[in-house]
Structures are given as structure tokens and as C-alpha cells.
Amino acid sequence: MIIPAYYVLALGFALVAIALAGIAADRNLIVVMLGIELILAASTIILVSFISGMQNPDPSGVVMLFAIWAVASAEIITVIALYIYMKSNGRSFDISKLSKMKW
Amino acid sequence: MIVSEVYILIVAALALSGGLLVFLSRRLLHAVLALTFVFIGSALVFVFLGEVFIALLQLFVFVGGFSTYLIVAVASETSHDSFSKARFLSALVIIAIGIALILAWAGAGSFTHGSSFPSIAAAAISEYYVVFFMMLLLLFSAVIGSVLIMRRFVKLIV
Numbered sequence: 001m002i003i004p005a006y007y008v009l010a011l012g013f014a015l016v017a018i019a020l021a022g023i024a025a026d027r028n029l030i031v032v033m034l035g036i037e038l039i040l041a042a043s044t045i046i047l048v049s050f051i052s053g054m055q056n057p058d059p060s061g062v063v064m065l066f067a068i069w070a071v072a073s074a075e076i077i078t079v080i081a082l083y084i085y086m087k088s089n090g091r092s093f094d095i096s097k098l099s100k101m102k103w
Numbered sequence: 104m105i106v107s108e109v110y111i112l113i114v115a116a117l118a119l120s121g122g123l124l125v126f127l128s129r130r131l132l133h134a135v136l137a138l139t140f141v142f143i144g145s146a147l148v149f150v151f152l153g154e155v156f157i158a159l160l161q162l163f164v165f166v167g168g169f170s171t172y173l174i175v176a177v178a179s180e181t182s183h184d185s186f187s188k189a190r191f192l193s194a195l196v197i198i199a200i201g202i203a204l205i206l207a208w209a210g211a212g213s214f215t216h217g218s219s220f221p222s223i224a225a226a227a228i229s230e231y232y233v234v235f236f237m238m239l240l241l242l243f244s245a246v247i248g249s250v251l252i253m254r255r256f257v258k259l260i261v
Contacts, residue, residue, distance in 0.1 A: 004108065015118060018119065025126065045148055052152040052153055066235070073164065081253050085252050
């Protein structure tokens with residue numbers, strides 16, 4: 001099935017726009033991390049649309065795809081650690097109150 | 104409008120509504136469930152693009168993250184009642200994803216015939232092994248950083 005590439009690109013950029021707007025508007029740490037996850041999913045869509053559109057795909061595009069997946073996985077690990085730490089210490093998930101980088 | 108355009112518009116509507124619901128839903132559990140619509144939509148887009156193998160990999164990678172977020176969402180919202188609707192829903196979703204993954208794994212051999220991705224990925228790993236090593240370092244440092252953040256709990260456990 002052949003689908004127009006600009007539809008896929010529009011979908012990817014629309015998802016990035018939604019995620020950026022949501023991150024800017026929301027103050028919950030977990031929801032902000034979900035937004036970052038959304039951006040990574042959208043960037044994967046954009047990247048794969050380029051890879052599939054090429055006659056002879058360059059391996060560097062595939063490397064970038066794996067890099068996005070690695071960043072997404074690393075983000076999840078960090079979020080869970082932060083969640084457990086903040087939940088157990090009774091800290092707020094409001095990111096506007098997170099002014100210190102080290103406690 | 105041809106059929107493929109209708110398909111992509113339906114998938115785009117699914118993914119975009121999921122993306123909007125991530126931020127518009129009031130409960131964290133609903134936000135996490137909405138994120139699954141985005142992942143499913145992106146996997147369907149990859150299938151339409153002819154890259155079924157990437158769609159499978161995408162599901163495999165993000166199912167771990169999704170399950171983890173789901174556990175966090177349930178842990179933060181459920182009470183100690185005998186029956187929790189949220190717990191039941193999340194368990195149902197995880198079981199459904201597990202069955203889908205097993206079916207996908209069983210059919211992966213037939214899916215990869217039309218895709219050039221596996222051969223390109225093999226070439227990329229042999230050519231850009233330094234980058235892959237750096238990704239490994241990134242993940243390793245993320246694990247170390249997480250352990251450092253939770254060092255009090257690690258001490259308690261050990």
C-alpha cells in the first residue's frame with residue numbers, strides 16, 4: 001500500500017506540536033515525560049517515512065532510529081527512579097517546584 | 104480520495120486523538136492508555152509504509168516503556184480495595200499486548216520478507232559500531248544514575 005509521504009510527515013509534526021504544547025502547559029512530571037515519549041514516537045514516524053522513501057536507504061538513518069529508541073528507554077529508566085524517589089519522600093510532582101538539581 | 108489516503112487519515116486520527124488525550128485526561132492511567140493509541144497508530148503507519156519489521160520493533164521497544172508507565176499509573180492511583188477497575192484494565196491491556204507480541208513473534212519471519220530493514224540494520228551495526236557502543240554507554244549510565252537516585256532504597260534492599 002502506497003501512502004503519500006506528506007501525510008505521514010504531517011502526522012509526525014502534528015504529534016510533535018501537540019506534545020510541545022502539552023509539555024508547556026502541564027506541570028506534572030510524569031505527564032511531561034509522557035510528552036517527551038510522544039515526541040520520540042513522532043520523531044520515529046518522521047524518520048521512518050524518510051527511510052522508506054529512499055531507494056537505497058543509508059544505514060545512518062537506521063542508526064538514528066536505534067538512537068531514538070535508546071534515548072526513549074533511558075528516559076523511562078530515569079522517570080521510574082525519579083518517581084519512586086519523589087513518591088517515597090513525599091515530594092510534589094509539580095515541575096514548577098523542582099528548582100534544585102540536587103537534594 | 105484513494106483507499107490508502109482514507110486508511111492513513113483514520114490512523115492519523117487515532118494517533119492524534121491519543122496524543123491529545125495524553126494531556127487532556129485527568130487521570131494518569133487514562134493518559135498512559137491514550138499513549139498506547141499513539142504507539143499503535145505509529146506501528147500502523149510503519150505497516151502502511153511497508154516497514155513491518157520496524158513496526159514490530161517499535162512495539163517491542165515501547166511495550167516495555169508502556170508497561171512500566173502503566174505500573175506507575177496504577178501504583179499511584181489504585182487503592183487497596185478487593186477489586187480495582189484500574190488494576191483490572193491494566194492487567195487486561197498487558198495480557199492483550201503479550202498475546203499480540205507472541206503472535207507477532209510467530210509471524211515475524213513472514214513479515215520481514217518485504218522489508219529491507221534487517222539487512223540495512225546489520226550493515227549499520229557493523230559500520231557504526233562506535234555509535235552503538237555509545238548507546239550502550241547511555242543506557243548503562245541511565246541505569247547507574249537511577250540506582251544513585253534510589254540509593255537509599257538499594258541500601259534497604261541489600
